[in-house]
Each structure stands twice: as structure tokens, then as C-alpha cells.
Amino acid sequence: MRATGVVVEYNPFHNGHLHHLRETRAATGADVVVAVMSGHFLQRGEPALVSKWARTRMALESGVDVVIELPYCFATQHAEIFSKGAISLLDRFGCESFCFGSEDGDIDGFLMTIQFIQTHQEQYDVYIKELIQEGMSYPSALAGAFRKLGNQDSVIDLSKPNNILGFHYLEARNQLGSSLEAYTITRESAGYHDEHFSSPSIASATSIRKSIFSSQGDHEIESYLPAASVQELERYKGEFGGFHRWESYWTLLQYKLLSSSKAELRDIYEIEEGIENRMVEYAKSCLSFEEFMTKLKTKRYTWTRLQRMLLHILTDTHKEEMRSRHDSPRYIRLLGMNTKGREFIHSRKKNLSLPLISKLSSADPHDIQLDIKAAEIYSLGLQDPDARTRLLRQEWSQPPIMMS
Amino acid sequence: MRATGVVVEYNPFHNGHLHHLRETRAATGADVVVAVMSGHFLQRGEPALVSKWARTRMALESGVDVVIELPYCFATQHAEIFSKGAISLLDRFGCESFCFGSEDGDIDGFLMTIQFIQTHQEQYDVYIKELIQEGMSYPSALAGAFRKLGNQDSVIDLSKPNNILGFHYLEARNQLGSSLEAYTITRESAGYHDEHFSSPSIASATSIRKSIFSSQGDHEIESYLPAASVQELERYKGEFGGFHRWESYWTLLQYKLLSSSKAELRDIYEIEEGIENRMVEYAKSCLSFEEFMTKLKTKRYTWTRLQRMLLHILTDTHKEEMRSRHDSPRYIRLLGMNTKGREFIHSRKKNLSLPLISKLSSADPHDIQLDIKAAEIYSLGLQDPDARTRLLRQEWSQPPIMMS
Numbered sequence: 001m002r003a004t005g006v007v008v009e010y011n012p013f014h015n016g017h018l019h020h021l022r023e024t025r026a027a028t029g030a031d032v033v034v035a036v037m038s039g040h041f042l043q044r045g046e047p048a049l050v051s052k053w054a055r056t057r058m059a060l061e062s063g064v065d066v067v068i069e070l071p072y073c074f075a076t077q078h079a080e081i082f083s084k085g086a087i088s089l090l091d092r093f094g095c096e097s098f099c100f101g102s103e104d105g106d107i108d109g110f111l112m113t114i115q116f117i118q119t120h121q122e123q124y125d126v127y128i129k130e131l132i133q134e135g136m137s138y139p140s141a142l143a144g145a146f147r148k149l150g151n152q153d154s155v156i157d158l159s160k161p162n163n164i165l166g167f168h169y170l171e172a173r174n175q176l177g178s179s180l181e182a183y184t185i186t187r188e189s190a191g192y193h194d195e196h197f198s199s200p201s202i203a204s205a206t207s208i209r210k211s212i213f214s215s216q217g218d219h220e221i222e223s224y225l226p227a228a229s230v231q232e233l234e235r236y237k238g239e240f241g242g243f244h245r246w247e248s249y250w251t252l253l254q255y256k257l258l259s260s261s262k263a264e265l266r267d268i269y270e271i272e273e274g275i276e277n278r279m280v281e282y283a284k285s286c287l288s289f290e291e292f293m294t295k296l297k298t299k300r301y302t303w304t305r306l307q308r309m310l311l312h313i314l315t316d317t318h319k320e321e322m323r324s325r326h327d328s329p330r331y332i333r334l335l336g337m338n339t340k341g342r343e344f345i346h347s348r349k350k351n352l353s354l355p356l357i358s359k360l361s362s363a364d365p366h367d368i369q370l371d372i373k374a375a376e377i378y379s380l381g382l383q384d385p386d387a388r389t390r391l392l393r394q395e396w397s398q399p400p401i402m403m404s
Numbered sequence: 405m406r407a408t409g410v411v412v413e414y415n416p417f418h419n420g421h422l423h424h425l426r427e428t429r430a431a432t433g434a435d436v437v438v439a440v441m442s443g444h445f446l447q448r449g450e451p452a453l454v455s456k457w458a459r460t461r462m463a464l465e466s467g468v469d470v471v472i473e474l475p476y477c478f479a480t481q482h483a484e485i486f487s488k489g490a491i492s493l494l495d496r497f498g499c500e501s502f503c504f505g506s507e508d509g510d511i512d513g514f515l516m517t518i519q520f521i522q523t524h525q526e527q528y529d530v531y532i533k534e535l536i537q538e539g540m541s542y543p544s545a546l547a548g549a550f551r552k553l554g555n556q557d558s559v560i561d562l563s564k565p566n567n568i569l570g571f572h573y574l575e576a577r578n579q580l581g582s583s584l585e586a587y588t589i590t591r592e593s594a595g596y597h598d599e600h601f602s603s604p605s606i607a608s609a610t611s612i613r614k615s616i617f618s619s620q621g622d623h624e625i626e627s628y629l630p631a632a633s634v635q636e637l638e639r640y641k642g643e644f645g646g647f648h649r650w651e652s653y654w655t656l657l658q659y660k661l662l663s664s665s666k667a668e669l670r671d672i673y674e675i676e677e678g679i680e681n682r683m684v685e686y687a688k689s690c691l692s693f694e695e696f697m698t699k700l701k702t703k704r705y706t707w708t709r710l711q712r713m714l715l716h717i718l719t720d721t722h723k724e725e726m727r728s729r730h731d732s733p734r735y736i737r738l739l740g741m742n743t744k745g746r747e748f749i750h751s752r753k754k755n756l757s758l759p760l761i762s763k764l765s766s767a768d769p770h771d772i773q774l775d776i777k778a779a780e781i782y783s784l785g786l787q788d789p790d791a792r793t794r795l796l797r798q799e800w801s802q803p804p805i806m807m808s
Contacts, residue, residue: 376662376688
């Protein structure tokens with residue numbers, strides 16, 4: 001039984017993901033697809049639209065065989081640590097390969113890019129440092145440094161978001177000394193950050209979320225989502241009263257900023273250079289998260305980086321807590337599986353080098369504490385106290401979702 | 405110009421307070437009445453119904469001449485520290501006397517009680533310790549120890565709440581070596597904690613608040629409040645959208661309990677003996693503050709003591725922050741005055757041994773920081789983000805209220 005892995009957020013699971021899934025099976029010839037999926041908070045420092053349980057159901061209904069959770073300490077990080085966590089988990093879970101979507105869609109281009117950078121590593125690092133000192137954000141500096149090394153025909157375009165992620169997956173694999181085989185497929189149509197619909201059936205998750213939260217409501221999102229995803233979204237709304245977005249946590253963030261001392265804020269992961277002063281100041285005057293972010297944004301900080309900082313403030317996640325955890329995963333949390341997925345797990349179970357967590361009570365409380373805290377705080381974004389408590393308890397009571 | 409002081413919360417200012425005010429003028433013969441009033445959070449560990457500014461206006465409209473703020477580090481404390489702060493401020497502000505309402509209404513009884521306890525101090529302290537070890541709360545132990553010393557005809561009944569407070573005022577005065585003259589007047593009708601209306605014009609603040617929050621709404625509270633108070637309450641509701649109560653802060657408290665580590669909670673003022681574990685546990689399952697308190701309550705802890713602990717958690721007030729501040733006041737914050745009050749202040753101004761704060765920006769930021777934090781967090785209890793920001797800014801922008 002051969003398994004391949006995909007690194008996903010499924011926020012929500014849409015037709016582009018479905019396409020990726022089919023292409024992944026075709027390209028890798030794998031019997032089983034394992035998705036390592038971010039929990040309740042995502043790489044861009046945002047809450048997921050719906051809980052990890054609802055997103056797991058979407059994934060299983062659309063053909064993913066196993067869903068495991070990418071812990072908070074990896075899921076909410078820049079590409080390098082994010083990739084290290086995800087690839088490491090797929091490796092330790094017994095996958096033979098992984099497959100990612102990219103703009104270039106050519107694995108040789110990625111391998112040559114890595115090769116090329118390794119050859120010029122020293123100069124590359126100098127360029128990155130220089131560009132960051134000039135005020136560039138880290139992702140832009142990576143792409144810029146790469147450009148400065150001189151163009152090569154056969155390398156990939158590192159200014160494209162999915163190429164960057166893919167590049168880091170491969171770098172993570174090499175650093176881990178993993179034997180995972182890498183595949184890439186071309187991403188269809190919609191770009192990662194596109195806010196508008198351009199294809200009749202494929203749209204970015206960003207544009208789908210935008211549509212869900214727009215006043216017009218369900219602006220034909222059905223065309224871009226598998227039926228199962230549409231049902232899951234409706235079910236979630238019925239069960240919990242709404243979806244999650246930063247605005248739902250604005251009062252909590254405001255409270256956290258106003259009740260913490262500056263020293264406490266400086267100890268939060270990723271907070272640096274006195275930005276906490278501006279945060280506290282704007283927390284007093286802004287009426288919404290949107291207004292707050294717009295005031296906070298400068299050329300120096302990307303929107304994503306600021307959101308990640310604010311997320312760590314919201315979850316009260318300290319520097320030491322993250323640094324001590326993000327070197328390598330300590331457990332594999334199983335969120336769901338189908339029959340084939342279960343067979344696969346049974347076949348690998350006794351050889352796993354990490355504990356496989358099905359029940360929260362069997363996990364090491366210290367190891368898993370950031371994920372639990374994230375899930376509890378995520379639930380506080382719901383309006384209705386009863387829904388809030390039900391979602392909060394789910395973190396403790398929900399066994400892995402089994403789909404036949 | 406002779407001034408007398410009263411220690412108040414005015415939550416809200418009602419006919420009983422008006423009566424107290426008139427009797428105070430009559431008993432002391434003072435030209436000026438100075439009220440030292442708690443800010444946004446009160447002795448029972450609760451948010452005030454309306455802001456300190458609205459309550460200052462009520463007080464001035466009903467004849468109080470000057471209102472100064474009892475800082476958070478005294479206002480939210482048990483009777484001993486509460487009294488020390490209040491009496492000390494009246495003394496340092498240049499009052500010649502103070503006058504309190506009590507069930508017994510006989511100042512000689514108070515003085516003899518203090519005398520009696522001083523004579524039996526050692527035995528009294530032993531009894532208190534014993535009773536606390538038997539599981540009694542501190543206030544009950546004080547009254548119990550006093551009873552065990554043996555009845556005396558001429559002493560006051562220390563099981564009555566206003567007698568206890570008065571007793572501590574006098575004790576504070578003696579400890580401070582202050583020359584403030586003490587007066588007491590008999591409290592009319594309604595007991596401090598009464599939840600029901602019993603007199604045609606006098607009702608406890610508790611029963612008035614209960615009526616305001618009851619579904620029936622304004623259950624004839626007009627009979628129990630001066631017209632100015634009724635108008636202020638209506639004005640506040642119009643301006644800020646509602647009143648403040650613990651339930652408005654429940655999500656914030658829940659968030660604070662779930663996002664803090666146990667070590668962080670143990671460092672909060674008044675948290676002891678592992679009670680933080682039960683708090684965190686119940687925060688996960690309770691739908692309201694009421695339900696939470698009911699679960700948390702045990703024989704060992706009074707409702708008031710628990711509310712105070714939770715208030716310090718809400719405001720993130722640490723042990724060291726309180727202990728370093730509650731020995732003696734460091735400033736006098738002026739909330740409002742009338743023309744006579746202003747004359748009095750001018751006559752005393754140059755002899756004051758504490759800084760008189762009219763503008764927040766002129767205060768020592770370190771000294772006054774707990775009051776600012778309390779005011780900012782208090783504003784987050786409002787539903788409407790715009791009202792919230794307006795109230796928050798008021799802490800910075802509102803000069804002392806001047807009433808002619």
C-alpha cells in the first residue's frame with residue numbers, strides 16, 4: 001500500500017483541491033492520499049472559516065483517505081518552519097511521496113533551483129540580509145536575492161506563492177534527509193490570493209471566503225465547491241450559528257492588548273522592534289480588526305506577518321513555547337480517515353516513531369497544549385454561548401472522523 | 405471652610421444617599437462634602453452600573469461638592485485596605501471629619517468597640533485565626549471572634565455590613581494617626597444587600613440594580629432615585645447603549661482563563677490554594693457568569709471574595725502590582741466639583757501632600773496605571789464598538805466635571 005501526502009488548509013475544500021487530489025493520484029500512482037491539514041488557525045495568521053472537524057469531513061467526502069493535523073506551532077509559521085513540520089509529519093507517518101501544486105508544475109525546475117542556490121549559498125544569504133536591511137519583507141527578500149544571483153532558464157519563478165511553498169517543501173525534505181519522493185502538478189487557473197472569480201468552476205479559497213462573508217451571501221459559490229463542501233458549510237452554520245473570521249475575535253484581541261503589560265507583549269512569539277506600542281495605541285481607537293490592520297500596516301511588515309503576530313497575541317503564545325516545539329513534531333494527531341485510510345494506518349501503526357493521537361486524553365499534555373489552547377480560543381469566536389461551549393468541548397470529545 | 409468626607413460607590417446614587425448627605429451636613433456642620441468614590445470597579449468585585457463620570461454627575465447634581473476617585477488598588481479590596489485608602493485620601497485632601505452610615509448609628513459604640521478589641525487584641529487575633537482554619541470566611545471570622553470575646557452592652561454589632569465598614573474606617577483613622585473627626589448616622593430602612601423594595605422611597609442599591617436588569621425593566625425605580633439620577637441613567641443608556649454588569653464581561657473572562665497558563669493565574673492578586681484549576685475547568689463548560697459563579701461558590705469563599713479574584717483576573721492585576729500600591733495613596737484624582745467645591749480646592753491646593761490629578765497626562769504613568777487599565781477594560785463591556793471606543797477615550801479626555 002503506497003501513500004502520498006498533500007499539505008493543505010482546505011479553507012474550504014473547493015474544486016481546485018479536488019483537481020489537485022485527482023492529479024496527485026494520477027501522478028504518484030499512490031493507493032492512499034494523506035492530507036496534513038492545519039488546525040483551527042492558518043498560515044496567514046487567520047482563523048479557519050470552519051473547524052478542523054468540518055474541514056476534515058469535507059476532505060474525506062471528496063476522496064482524501066487520511067487527515068492528520070499540522071500542529072499550531074507549524075501551521076501558523078512562515079514557509080520554512082511550516083514546511084519543515086508538514087513534510088516531517090508526512091515522512092514520519094510512512095508516506096512514500098508527496099505532491100504539491102505549483103505555478104511552474106515542473107519538479108526538475110525545483111530541484112535545479114535548490115541545486116543552484118546551494119552552489120551560491122553564501123552570496124544568496126548576503127543578498128537576503130541586504131534586502132531585509134533595505135526594508136524588504138522576508139518573502140520578498142528571498143525572491144529578490146534569488147533574482148540577483150542571475151537568471152537561469154531552468155529554474156522556477158520564486159516570486160509565485162505556490163512555487164515558494166514547494167521550494168520550501170523540497171528544502172525541508174533535503175534537510176530532514178527524508179527519502180520522500182517529490183511530485184508537483186500545475187495549479188489550475190486561480191492564483192492563491194485572487195479575490196475575484198475568473199474560471200467557471202475553479203476559484204481561490206480567498207475569493208470563496210470573500211463571497212461567503214460578503215453581504216450578497218452565497219454568490220454562486222456552489223459552482224466552485226464540491227456538493228459535500230457546500231453541505232458541510234451549511235451544516236456548520238446551522239450547528240454553530242456562523243463562520244469564523246478575525247472580526248469575531250476583535251474584542252478579545254483588543255482586550256488582550258489593553259490588559260497585557262508591554263513586557264508581556266514583548267514576550268509573545270514574533271513580536272519585535274517595539275511594534276507592541278503601536279498595537280496597544282491602535283487598539284484603543286479602532287472599531288474593527290480591518291481598521292486596526294489598515295492602521296498597523298507598513299511597508300516593512302506584510303499583512304500576513306502582522307496577522308501572525310496578532311494571532312500569537314490572541315492565543316498568548318510565548319517565544320519559548322514556540323521555539324521549544326517547532327524543531328520537529330512530537331505527535332501525529334489523527335483527525336479522520338476512510339476505510340482505505342484505516343487499512344493504511346493499521347499497516348504502518350507499529351512502525352511509527354511518533355505517538356499517534358486519536359484521543360486527546362492519551363496525548364502528552366505538555367506537547368499538545370498549544371493545539372488545545374488554540375482550539376478553545378477558536379471556539380470563543382462564536383456568538384452564541386451554547387455553540388461556543390459545544391465547539392470547545394469537541395476538541396476533547398471528538399474521536400477521529402470515520403467515513404466508510 | 406470646613407469639609408467633611410463620605411466614602412461612597414453611588415451605584416447608582418439613590419434617595420438613601422441623599423438622606424445620608426443631608427444628615428452628614430447636619431451632623432458635622434461642614435460647609436463642603438467631599439465624596440471619595442470608587443472608580444469603575446467596586447468593593448464587591450463588580451463593575452459599576454455606569455461609569456465614574458456618570459456617577460460623579462449624579463453626585464454633584466444631588467449636592468456633593470467634590471468627588472475624588474478611590475483608586476482600583478483600594479476600591480476592590482476587603483474592608484481593611486478599602487478603608488485605609490479611603491480615609492487616608494480624605495485626610496490628605498484636607499477634610500476635618502468624615503461621616504458614615506451604620507446600622508447602630510452611635511459613634512461612641514464604635515469607639516468603645518475599638519477600645520475593647522485593643523484591650524483583648526491577642527486573644528482576638530487567636531480567635532480569628534482559629535475560625536478561618538475552621539473554614540469561616542474572613543468577615544465572618546472577625547464577627548465571630550468578636551462575639552467569642554464576650555458580650556458587652558455598649559459595643560456595636562459587628563455582624564452588620566455597615567457597622568463593619570465603619571469599624572474599619574475608625575481603625576484606619578487610628579492607624580494613620582489622623583486627626584479626622586468621626587461621625588456616624590443611622591442608615592435608613594433598606595439593608596445593604598436587600599434585594600427587595602420595602603420602603604416607599606428608600607431602597608438598597610442592590611435592589612435598584614436588580615430592578616434595572618430585570619426583564620420588567622424600570623420597576624418604579626423612579627421612586628427610589630433623585631430625578632437627576634434617573635436622568636443620568638437614561639442619558640448613559642442613550643449614549644453608550646446599556647449598563648455594565650459582570651455578564652457583559654463573561655466572554656472576556658472566559659478567554660482570559662482559557663488563554664492564561666496556570667502559573668500566570670497563580671500570580672494574580674488574591675488567587676490562592678489552587679482555585680485557578682476549578683476556574684479554568686468551569687470556564688470551559690459554563691454559558692454565563694451566573695452559572696460559573698454558582699458552580700465556583702463553596703462554603704469557604706464568599707461570593708464577594710470570588711468576584712474580587714475574578715475581577716483581578718479580568719484586569720490582569722498581579723500580586724506585586726497591588727501589594728506595592730495599597731499601603732498608601734500616591735495621588736488624588738479629581739472627578740468633579742461644584743463652585744463651592746472649587747473654592748475649597750483652591751483653599752487647600754498649596755498644602756496638599758499628594759499630587760492632585762485633573763488631567764491623566766499629568767499623572768505619574770506608573771502610579772496610575774491600574775486605574776487606566778481598569779477604565780479601558782471596563783469600556784470593553786459595552787456591546788457597540790463605537791460606544792466602547794468613546795468610553796475608553798473618556799478616561800483620557802474627560803476633565804473633572806464642573807457643575808455650577
